Amino acid sequence: MVFGKVVGNVSKMEAELKKQQFQLYLLRSISKLNDHPFTQMLFENEVTEYEYQETLDLLKRLEGQFEEWIEEGYLHFEPLLVQFVGALCEKLEPEKTMIALRDEGMYKKMMNQFIKLHFKYKKNDYVM
Template sequence: MEGYDKNDLASFHLQLLTKTIDLKKYPLTRLVIEKNITNEEYKELFQLLHTINEEFEAQKEEGFLNFSPLLIHFAGMLNEKLNPDETIHALKQEGYFVELMEVFINLIVERE
């Protein structure tokens, strides 16, 4: 198999795999692939989400009702390759941080 590029081969295999998976069920995975999110960027996203979710839980316990600053912080810190609204919907659909994502979606709907 001389003369082949390992990156081209991996890309080709990934294309084949994505055709076998119903990516509508995995919108976050689809976004990661489409937006060329690296492993490091993916880890940073989930670190951000864990931090914001902890703050959300703390604010809920304190009786906060306005979580707009958390949404603004999330959108501001999100990787520029990702659209905040699309990412929030994808996270909720895949079952990540569901309560927080529902709050964010309600804020987005109110904003529109």
């Protein structure tokens, strides 16, 4: 009797999951994800809520340091970029993430600086 109850609960859970997946599909199809490239990236890379929160915590921490360094007159932000790349969720590619964050208007000043540094060093990687 217990086995039948468990199987019934699993079937209900599977049905609920399928319903939620379909509803999510419908929401994604009508929303303007192009206006939200970072959010779109999170969907496409199946980032979990925990990974998302860790990413936001990282960004908040780095932005605080970034703003502090600006106030102190720092001109070189490479250490912050290195921290960003090293601590970013492995599901997210750093270059695309920086661009998506900037384009979505998140941490824009810091992302502009990171992108500038990234492409400066990326360009130099190809020079022989």
